[in-house]
Amino acid sequence: MIEALYARARRFVRRILSRPRIDLPLALGLFVLALTGLVTLYSAGDGNLALVGGQAGRFVLGGALLLLVSRIPPPVLRDWTPWLYAGSTALLVVVAVLGEGRGSIRWLDLGVMRFQPSELLKLTMPMMVAWYLHPRQLPPGWKDIAVVGLLIAIPAGLIAEQPDLGTAVLVAAAGAFALFLSGMAWWRIGLLLGAVAGMIPVGWHFLHQYQRDRVLTLLNPESDPLGNGWHIIQSQIAVGSGGVFGKGWLHSTQSRLDFLPEHTTDFIFAVFSEEFGLVGVIALVALYAFIIGRCLWIAMEARDTYSRLLAGAIGMSFFVYVFVNGGMVAGMLPVVGVPLPLISYGGTSAVSLLTGFGVLMSIHANRKMHF
């Protein structure tokens, strides 16, 4: 019995290794990105090898999960989708109940590790929207749009309540991209965006004071240079002083002398910009564009609607990470806790991102056959 199981496991591993069902260009892009992340982290962490080692370990774990998930065929994934969505949303409710009266609660303490349910929604949300739209007539009409809107709003609202606006935006964007890719008519999109824009003054009232401060500080960081403006100012100093060619690897003074806060996590892009300059920034953004483009190409090649929408949404939400983080570091967007994918130090993000790419690999493996 044990021997049989052992033999099966060995066969499984051999199959993964001998016939990896992965897209090589995408895998190469991710590998280069992860390597860039480790190199930058070594500098941002002031040569702390334990930090780099830990992050490398998470990449290995994420890579393993990527390979594992890539073995799950999209139809199976589709069957699990409602349950995964319902489960992760339920966890959000648990967090909301436990966190009552305790300020910001995002974590569930499982004893062994702390676990952030909102991270799950980054994947289950586009899955759910894709699952819902899969059997429908596309492009979707108002009724379907309304249902999808509700599917997005419930978890996004719960996350925003935590309060974690950054993740809420990411989760909502992932769902919205699936809707966008489903072919929702441009005029409907325009109408909805207009309505959302109209809601901004109302939404302002629901923001926490610290969130309003962050937005106001963005408009005029020098008004509070040692408080709310500190992050924005120091980050811009780091980026701006980097210039075209940068100060060189390990020569970021802003980071090394601790002027830059969170310089291994949310603001690692500033360290990267300071050390590698505009040239490095363009190269990194091009790498991200390549990965997103490759994701969309995989989506186009996908066999069914569910796979297409899911692959496209995952790829496009990757863009949101880059844009929100880059915009924050460059002083263009308010300070929200969005990491730079695969560069920022942090386990949950790396693992969940790579798991998402595992889904893409699986979709790629089950692509349309061209005869």
Add this chain to the structure above:
Amino acid sequence: MKPRRAIKDPRGESLLFRRRALAGFVLIVLSLCLLVGRFVFLQVMHHDEFVTRSQANRVKPRAIPPARGLIYDRNGVLLADNVPAFRLEVVPEQVKDMPALLQRLGQVVPLDPGDLDAFRKQLRQSRRFESVPLKLHLTEDEIARFAVNRWRFPGVDVVPYLTRRYPLGGLFAHVVGYVGRIDADDLERLDPKRYQGTSHVGRSGIERSYENILHGTPGYELLEVNADGRTQRVLETHAPTPGKNLYLSLDVRLQKAAEAAFDGRPGAAVAIDPRNGQVLAMVSVPTFDPNLFVNGISQADYAALTNDPDKPLYNRALRGVYPPGSTVKPLVGLAGLETGMRTPQDTVVSTGVFYIPGQQRGYRDDQRGGVGRVDLVGAIEQSVNTYFYKLALDMGIDRFSEYMGKFGFGRPTGIDLIGESSGVLPSREWKAANYRQPWYPGETVIAGIGQGYWAVTPLQLGHAIATFAGHGVPYAPRLVMATQGGVKAAPQPLANPPSGPSLIRKPSDWNVVNEGMQQVIYGARGTGRQLGVGFPYLMAGKSGTAERFSRRSEAYETNRSTEYLATRHRAWFVAYAPADNPQIAVAAILESGAWGASAAGPIVRTILDAWLAAHDGEIADAKRLPVTAAPLPPSAASAAGAPPDIGAEDSEPAEDLPASATTSGGTP
């Protein structure tokens, strides 16, 4: 299940998706271009600005205080030195329990409450990781005791620094002065840029008046600091420029001799080179140890100094004002000659008392019955009051004070020290301003013998005598002779040109007064007959005795013991030498001296002897006297045993100093 409006069209959906994916990708690329645009804005267009701000962030300059200039006497004897000392410093962040640490530390190195107060004050103002001085100037014993216990006190360290030391102690306390720790008042007054990192500033004397030259220019180092302000490393060092060294014109040997001559009795002496205004000696007795003030004087020490009835902190030479008494008579005589009121041959009959024509009040002469008919030389020699009473009265107060004012009375001499007193030169204007009363002729009379409103500092009198001795060429007295930028550099002399042309019109007038002042020393009836004995060059001088109180009781007439008179008189002596080519002028006052010549005269002579010794007994361009000969013909024998003559040696000051309605007649 209701049939859908249309059947799902996989091919159409796929095409639709393809279009959407492409549109999405184009939007994404555009957005990323926008993001890159922002980076171009920051990294290319505003690059310089951010580079500057990044530098300002990380690089902090720190001042390195300059070493204070040293002070030497004219021969290079060190008067003010910088010596390494050690202090205890505490880094607050390395101390867990500060009160307990201080308590335990106090058992090893005694900490007085003043130290602890200052420490706590500074502790509040400094950052956790910056070390704060706890106790300055550790003794070797304390250093040793701390060293063996050091392991018990993490965060506490012995740190070297430079502190000021005055190796000769009190000898120059009133001239060189001292430095003190910079306090809050100083911080408002001082240029914060120049005084960054400096802990001490000149408080008095040369240390204060030459602060600008002594202090130097601070250097700085550029430190790389992190966001907490903690130093990471030193990027650049720009060495400070040390303050310039000063060479004073004072001579330690004269200074020592002068101080010793007072033997602790309160008084002051000033010696000036008439040829250039350089001050050769300047003492004020008693004195104090300036080293006490450098690192903060203790309450007890300070109280002892301020409660001392002799006021050792008081610079008598510079600020003490006394009536000059008869010491001004030579100058009054000179005024008579120069204004044409007198010729050298004019004589006055001294009868023992002088009356203003038509007035009842009499003004006493020094000897009962007077000395008979005298000319100017004789009047100076014997200090005949009547001669000068009459001369002053004939001149009138306006001409009198105008002429005397030329010799610097009634205004600061302009010496390079701060805090000089102006004294008082009697004049109509001065009285009107201070008493709102008209001037009475009787006041002119007593002004003629240096009494009345007259008040001069020893420095002023020394300056006036030096000006006369230098044939009337006025020089502002100067203590600093030269500055030196660095130990190896050649000293740069400081120019001190005369402040005007000679005050004396006819050299023959000078000769007459000079003759009178020589006769004080060498004349048969000179008031200072003993003082020239054994001095190998010609001396000229004048004694003076001023009353401290007006005579009220008969005790003055009946009890004429030296001890009693010393409580009532101030004794002056002024002199210069060699009389044929004056190179040193001295003024000395003994606050409690019975008679000028006998009490203050020996002090002046001691200074002159020290001056001679400093020149190895040879003075250039002056006539040398036969050493053995005390050149005095008749009274030379009695000169040795002087006392019987003493009553005649000086003029008795007139009584009842300010003329007022109450003064009827002082003469018995």
